[in-house]
Every structure is written in C-alpha cells, then in structure tokens.
Amino acid sequence: AQSVSQHNHHVILSEAASLELGCNYSYGGTVNLFWYVQYPGQHLQLLLKYFSGDPLVKGIKGFEAEFIKSKFSFNLRKPSVQWSDTAEYFCAVRAGGNQGGKLIFGQGTELSVKP
C-alpha cells in the first residue's frame, strides 16, 4: 500500500533559521507530489506541487521543495523562516493515473517559529 512518512512531528525554530522538513513516500510508479500548509484554525492551502519537469519546485511565501526520485523524497525547504510560518505542514502523494485522484497524506509536521 502507498504511504507517506514525515520525519518530524514537531519542529521549533527561531526566526531567520533555515527550515527543512522531510517527506518520503512508498510507491514505485509515477507520482504527483504536494505540500499543503494549515495555519492555526484554518483549512489546508497548497504551498507547492510537483508533476513533472524540473525537480526543484518553488511555491508561495519563499518555500521550495526538491523531488529526488531515487530517494523517494520530496523535502520542503525555506532559507529563513518567519513567525508567520508557524503552522502544520502536510506532504501528500497522488499516484499517477490514480482513479479518483486520491491523495495520501503524511502525518503532518507542526512548525513553531519563535520571534
């Protein structure tokens, strides 16, 4: 069965620190990859997505992610975090050609940024 694993459950950083959140998936075929963010009390919003082409994708608010096919990974990065980045981050995978477009989500990583 497909699965998505996020390595860190809770990350605490100071403002201006660099961020990297790990995401690994288990599926051998073509995949579409997503990072969603959920700010406190709000619904999920798309940060960035990868479907094909350049494995380094840039999203909103200075976030980027790199797809490394050989490692089945799609880690999220940001060079300098801000207090407003405090939120929960979810990695999600959709198997290519998946009937119904179902997403498999990771467990989520809670990011707390101290001012």
Added chain:
Amino acid sequence: NAGVTQTPKFRILKIGQSMTLQCTQDMNHNYMYWYRQDPGMGLKLIYYSVGAGITDKGEVPNGYNVSRSTTEDFPLRLELAAPSQTSVYFCASSYRTSGGTEQYFGPGTRLTVT
C-alpha cells in the same frame, strides 16, 4: 467564487444521533472528497466521488455514507454517531486527476461526539 464551503463549522452530537455534514463547491469540479483529520494522524480519506451519481470508499469509510446527486454538493452522513468519530472533517474538490490540478479544501467541520 466561494470555493468549497462546509456547514456547520462546529457540532456536538450525543452517541447514537445522526447528522449530515454539508459540502458545496462552485468551481464546477467533477471530483470531490471527504477527509477526517485527527491529531498526529494527518488526513484520512473517507469517501470520494468522481462525478454526479458516482461514489467510492476511501481508507476509513465505516460509519459514514455519502451521496452525489449534483456536481456541486457532496454531503457526508453519520448514521449512528460514536465517540471515535470525534474529529475535524474536511471536504475537498478538484477538477481532474491528470495534468497538474490540486485539491481545494473547505474550512472544515469540528465534530464532537459525547
């Protein structure tokens, strides 16, 4: 466009009661989904629909039912509420499965069963 809307925002149910969570999208998306979110567990797919009149089970369908009579609406029904169904429920929609489209999420319904 309002996007994906859900009602109610909050609800408290007693064990054994039933209720319907409403979900509507105005983006003419053909695919719709229901997820539940529990702390430390991410989102789990309950049911999904690829178009009006077509529904299918996701990872955790037990205790729930859905219908899709129109493109816009995808209600989720709890027939006999149980404490294990205490969760936050999110509805989502997408236009198609290939070509690079993502799912758009509603604001969620927080349900407590006591």
